[in-house]
Amino acid sequence: MYRVSDNWERLVRAALRRELGHGHEKTSSGIAGAVPASLVRSTNIDAILQAADEIQDEDPNVARILCEQAYSMAQNLDPSSDGRGVLQFKTGLMSVIKQKLAKRDGARIDRNRDIEHLWEFYQRYKTRYRVDDIQREGQKFRESGNFATANLGEFDLRSLEMKKVFATLRALVEVMEALSKDADPHGVGRYIMEELQRIKSVGELATYNIVPLEAPSLTNAIGVFPEVRGAISAIRYAEHYPRFPAGFKISGEREVDMFDLLEYVFGFQNDNVRNQRENIILSIANAQSRLGLPIQEDPKIDEKAINEVFLKVLDNYIKWCKYLRKRLAWNSIEAINRDRKIFMVSLYFLIWGEAANVRFLPECICYIFHQMAKELDAILDHGEANRATSCITESDSVSFLEKIICPIYKTIVAMSLPPSNSFPKVDVNQEAESNNNGKAAHSAWRNYDDFNEYFWSPTCFDLGWPMKEDSSFLFKPKKSKRVGW
Known part of the structure; x- marks a missing residue:
């Protein structure tokens, strides 16, 4: 070193x-x-x-x-x-x-x-x-x-x-x-x-942010640092992972990696996948650099570096499970190997990266991750890569944004929060109608803290997975009639 x-x-x-x-x-x-x-x-x-x-x-x-x-x-x-x-x-x-x-x-x-x-x-x-x-x-x-x-x-x-x-x-x-x-x-x-x-x-x-993973035409100093090369190698797809269908292809000249499986299984957006691929590589590389730089011709990442990233990123999720007395998506940290640790951290980054305003509900993110991590764990145990049931759309494709984030987001908007340009338009008059132009009692409408509090109770698991459309959490108020000003 x-x-x-x-x-x-x-x-x-x-x-x-x-x-x-x-x-x-x-x-x-x-x-x-x-x-x-x-x-x-x-x-x-x-x-x-x-x-x-x-x-x-x-x-x-x-x-x-x-x-x-x-x-x-x-x-x-x-x-x-x-x-x-x-x-x-x-x-x-x-x-x-x-x-x-x-x-x-x-x-x-x-x-x-x-x-x-x-x-x-x-x-x-x-x-x-x-x-x-x-x-x-x-x-x-x-x-x-x-x-x-x-x-x-x-x-x-x-x-x-x-x-x-x-x-x-x-x-x-x-x-x-x-x-x-x-x-x-x-x-x-x-x-x-x-x-x-x-x-x-x-x-x-x-295009790329820091490391040109999908831009093989460019070489920069960061891309050839040993800890970065080791991190890139750590997320590379192994033979014992689930097999992709025969017609599966990736763009560019890079090798298939863990993020390609997560994109295929859950339908994450391509730009989010590109950004979080860099994120996990730099996170692992930074953890490794604090331990020392690998000097091998083919650099390897230490187990300690993987554990550091795993525990740091998933710290809130682990505490959330402990508070609710729920078993983690894996049996124990000793029972989960380094590859699955990287898979789990990558999944969490992808969920967070595509959650938009829902990321302001950290325990809601924990719930989503908990359910998707269990799905991923089951998929990794199969020989073939299967699409996640929770993200299958009516057109038989997969979309995390459409099936997981949009229903929660629309509920938040309908209960008084302003819409975001990143999502389908919702009637902006709903905000004024639901809180009576700010004069309604607090009990009549909800804000971020109210939504997030729902996930501090074991009853949040009544939401089910895939999420039940008739769940009380996804309840939207009926439009009220305006009788005067």
């Missing part, structure tokens, strides 16, 4: 390299930095405008195409400009587009050729930055296992530059995909569709 001082020096060097790289990057400026929050939440308009800013000097015409597409996206999303700052943003963006057109000195623009021009620029851009070559070099670097400090520093700086290049490529691809719908299917439209299929199949432009 390395000494603590060695670990500290290694982290400082990586941080300094990042700071050095960030010094050359541009921050969002002008119209790219003024996209309203209501548009950013639903689209990549800000990224498209940032890409337009990056390539303005290289090809003003392509920058104009990106800006016009960003305007179309904003118009489609909020045609009446109701959102805060949307009208000002559209006005400013239209002004930018007019300025770009004015700089052409009256030269005619044939918008019918925009898609062809965009495709040609995309190919030139990839060639200019040697994207394919750098991908191959990064792959060789990872396969070599030679992660010396000098080599790591060189690739870390290069990856910072490539991250910016790939952000521009993602914006170009998104605009090409939108415009290709009207392109000649036997000409440039076919080439674009083939390129889009290739990108999706290999995960070439996949």
Whole structure:
């Protein structure tokens, strides 16, 4: 194991390299930095405008195409400009587009050729930055296992530059995909569709937060730290786990792991799965780094690190079971092996990550986890991967959000809490009607604490699993008649 001082020096060097790289990057400026929050939440308009800013000097015409597409996206999303700052943003963006057109000195623009021009620029851009070559070099670097400090520093700086290049490529691809719908299917439209299929199949432009797990094109310092590589190996799918159906596939070039089973079984959203995959890897890696860094060629995570993460993440659940005198979803910590501990922590992270406002009911989360952990435990004992009964929808697919979170969320909203943009719309007048504009007695309506208190009593298990639709907990009040003001 390395000494603590060695670990500290290694982290400082990586941080300094990042700071050095960030010094050359541009921050969002002008119209790219003024996209309203209501548009950013639903689209990549800000990224498209940032890409337009990056390539303005290289090809003003392509920058104009990106800006016009960003305007179309904003118009489609909020045609009446109701959102805060949307009208000002559209006005400013239209002004930018007019300025770009004015700089052409009256030269005619044939918008019918925009898609062809965009495709040609995309190919030139990839060639200019040697994207394919750098991908191959990064792959060789990872396969070599030679992660010396000098080599790591060189690739870390290069990856910072490539991250910016790939952000521009993602914006170009998104605009090409939108415009290709009207392109000649036997000409440039076919080439674009083939390129889009290739990108999706290999995960070439996949986004990531810290560790590029689904972005094999990029290599960074964090991704090759021994404790991170050990954590990635710890969640890898083993032969003794349940078998996936014959047609099961994953996107990108990464190996199948535990999160693929959890997504398949419970129907968690893909973005949530990606985020929590990174979360568990970094949690395990951090726990391992406190114990010492593995020095093996194929790094392994200590059992103590797994136990630390397991007990820390599930501490509230364990205390909740003890308070209610309920047996845990597993017999004892000694009886559950390290693989199942990682499965359980991963499941808890996924539940929490997709729970939205329900996460403000921590004991409700404990109840959901308790039931789903028992389901998962049974599924892991089978040879075949089966869908969880609790998450099967009417269309015979699986969706944790639809079957578990939405019923609870709708009940909360109906009993006086305001709706969230993340979920299906509920009549906002229900809030005023249920609490009589704030004048009703507290006993007539419920808040978060009232909902959560339900799960501090053993009677919460009357809710059943899958949850009973006629349960008193999911009761929604009838609409009251307004007789006056």
